Amino acid sequence: MPEPTLTDRLLLTPIDPADEVVLGRLFAIQADPATWTHLPEGVETDLSQTRSLAEDHARSWREQGLGWWAVGLREATAGFPEGAIVGLGGAGVRRPELPAWNLGYRLTPAVWGRGLAGELAAAALRAARLARPELPVTARALARNPASWHVLERVGLSLAWEGPAPASAPLTRGLTLRVYADRPLPDELLGRIAALG
Numbered sequence: 001m002p003e004p005t006l007t008d009r010l011l012l013t014p015i016d017p018a019d020e021v022v023l024g025r026l027f028a029i030q031a032d033p034a035t036w037t038h039l040p041e042g043v044e045t046d047l048s049q050t051r052s053l054a055e056d057h058a059r060s061w062r063e064q065g066l067g068w069w070a071v072g073l074r075e076a077t078a079g080f081p082e083g084a085i086v087g088l089g090g091a092g093v094r095r096p097e098l099p100a101w102n103l104g105y106r107l108t109p110a111v112w113g114r115g116l117a118g119e120l121a122a123a124a125l126r127a128a129r130l131a132r133p134e135l136p137v138t139a140r141a142l143a144r145n146p147a148s149w150h151v152l153e154r155v156g157l158s159l160a161w162e163g164p165a166p167a168s169a170p171l172t173r174g175l176t177l178r179v180y181a182d183r184p185l186p187d188e189l190l191g192r193i194a195a196l197g
């Protein structure tokens with residue numbers, strides 16, 4: 001796996017599906033209802049779901065040179081010791097047939113409100129532009145999750161589309177979805193991103 005990336009407060013380590021300790025910690029975050037108040041249906045219930053996400057991002061690291069990170073703390077914060085894993089996120093290509101970076105993040109609630117997601121998103125944007133600058137950086141956020149889209153706007157992404165998530169989207173159907181991007185997107189690509197829900 002590639003080297004970790006350092007920001008002011010974070011140690012960002014490529015997600016490695018073979019690292020059972022980190023995987024277990026990420027599953028705890030993904031399975032915590034408090035992480036998912038914006039979308040209770042998203043709570044993971046089985047380690048295999050986190051493993052599947054980790055495997056997709058390991059492929060993104062291999063094929064695109066970048067995927068999501070496990071987010072660690074460089075110093076003790078909010079009751080967590082130095083080195084603790086408090087979330088996941090970054091820029092990755094989870095679906096190789098969809099030529100765009102997906103920028104995303106999920107942090108454990110105790111560390112919210114300190115600008116850490118902004119720090120993570122800025123690092124992801126820089127890394128995406130180094131790895132494959134020709135791919136647009138895109139992100140999806142629910143309109144009812146302002147903390148999430150504030151972070152996107154803060155790092156300079158623009159609202160490309162807002163509308164109802166399609167009926168085919170298992171978790172978000174009918175909810176108002178926002179698609180953000182760092183450049184104008186062709187309609188066809190925008191439609192396929194919005195279709196993910």
Ligand SMILES: CC(C)(COP(=O)(O)OP(=O)(O)OC[C@H]1O[C@@H](n2cnc3c(N)ncnc32)[C@H](O)[C@@H]1OP(=O)(O)O)[C@@H](O)C(=O)NCCC(=O)NCCS
Pocket residue numbers: 035036038104105106107108111112113114115116117118119140141142145146147148150151154
């Ligand atoms: C979204 C999330 C990553 C934000 O993490 P964070 O570290 O608290 O974010 P930051 O502190 O960097 O920035 C949050 C921004 O949203 C703003 N914000 C937070 N709650 C808000 C609310 N209810 N209404 C409006 N703005 C809000 C903050 O003021 C801040 O904006 P600013 O930078 O202009 O001050 C975190 O809440 C999270 O992990 N949530 C659960 C998972 C999730 O929603 N992921 C994204 C979609 S799947």
